[in-house]
Amino acid sequence: MVERIAPAPMRLRSVFISDIHLGFKGCSADLLLDFLHNVNVDTLFLVGDIIDVWSMKKNMFWPQSHNNVLRTILGKAKRGTKVIFVPGNHDEVFRDFDGAVFGNLEIHKEYVHVTADGRRVLVLHGDEFDSVVKCSPWLAKLGSSIYDVLLAANPYINWFRRQFDLPHWSLSAYLKHKAKAAVQYIGSFEESVALAARKRGVDTVVCGHIHRAEMREINGILYCNDGDWVESCTSLVEDMNGRLRLIDWPKLREQMRSLEIDVPVEQAA
Numbered sequence: 518m519v520e521r522i523a524p525a526p527m528r529l530r531s532v533f534i535s536d537i538h539l540g541f542k543g544c545s546a547d548l549l550l551d552f553l554h555n556v557n558v559d560t561l562f563l564v565g566d567i568i569d570v571w572s573m574k575k576n577m578f579w580p581q582s583h584n585n586v587l588r589t590i591l592g593k594a595k596r597g598t599k600v601i602f603v604p605g606n607h608d609e610v611f612r613d614f615d616g617a618v619f620g621n622l623e624i625h626k627e628y629v630h631v632t633a634d635g636r637r638v639l640v641l642h643g644d645e646f647d648s649v650v651k652c653s654p655w656l657a658k659l660g661s662s663i664y665d666v667l668l669a670a671n672p673y674i675n676w677f678r679r680q681f682d683l684p685h686w687s688l689s690a691y692l693k694h695k696a697k698a699a700v701q702y703i704g705s706f707e708e709s710v711a712l713a714a715r716k717r718g719v720d721t722v723v724c725g726h727i728h729r730a731e732m733r734e735i736n737g738i739l740y741c742n743d744g745d746w747v748e749s750c751t752s753l754v755e756d757m758n759g760r761l762r763l764i765d766w767p768k769l770r771e772q773m774r775s776l777e778i779d780v781p782v783e784q785a786a
């Protein structure tokens with residue numbers, strides 16, 4: 518008889534996650550739960566669109582796995598993790614509670630974090646730099662409805678792929694990144710966010726909103742987008758020395774599984 522031993526949870530100073538979209542059928546709640554169970558973190562940043570109020574107004578959907586995500590986050594807060602919630606456009610109702618503190622949970626419209634090596638990091642969701650959301654809210658909601666159809670197809674596609682041991686893949690992300698107009702929009706969005714960070718006098722900016730994980734320097738500002746937990750299932754993390762990096766959890770999870778070992782367990786006589 519053997520017992521399978523997994524690697525110890527990662528010890529991190531900060532974790533940044535956004536665009537979970539709890540309450541939406543395309544949310545990869547099980548993958549996120551797996552990630553949260555594999556990290557020990559001092560500060561957890563929830564960078565907007567954690568709860569998809571837009572989707573829940575159209576169709577109430579709240580399975581146990583979505584409830585488990587919230588319970589796990591609150592459990593970490595109870596055990597000492599500082600949780601900073603920066604609401605996005607899909608959960609903008611919580612922006613009315615800007616500055617509220619509930620134990621280890623704080624709500625802010627934006628937040629400046631200082632890394633272990635002294636860099637100042639502006640944390641915001643990013644929808645204020647989306648010209649479609651800012652200038653035409655009705656058009657944004659129409660686009661969101663079309664996008665939701667693509668996102669909702671992802672779980673079924675990935676169930677089929679798992680039957681053949683194929684990795685996680687997103688139809689909506691593939692089509693979005695192939696579209697020339699989408700690529701141009703993403704570039705403009707990233708440059709606008711970096712410019713705002715420069716004006717605020719910070720070194721780095723972390724955002725979400727566009728569901729595209731990225732780290733690159735733009736005119737002297739380190740632009741970081743932590744991705745999402747619908748398509749790519751990614752997170753931005755800070756190690757104990759202040760270094761930032763992106764984690765693609767489906768890929769990293771497979772790597773961690775390859776490090777699991779079987780330990781013989783003596784059976785009772």
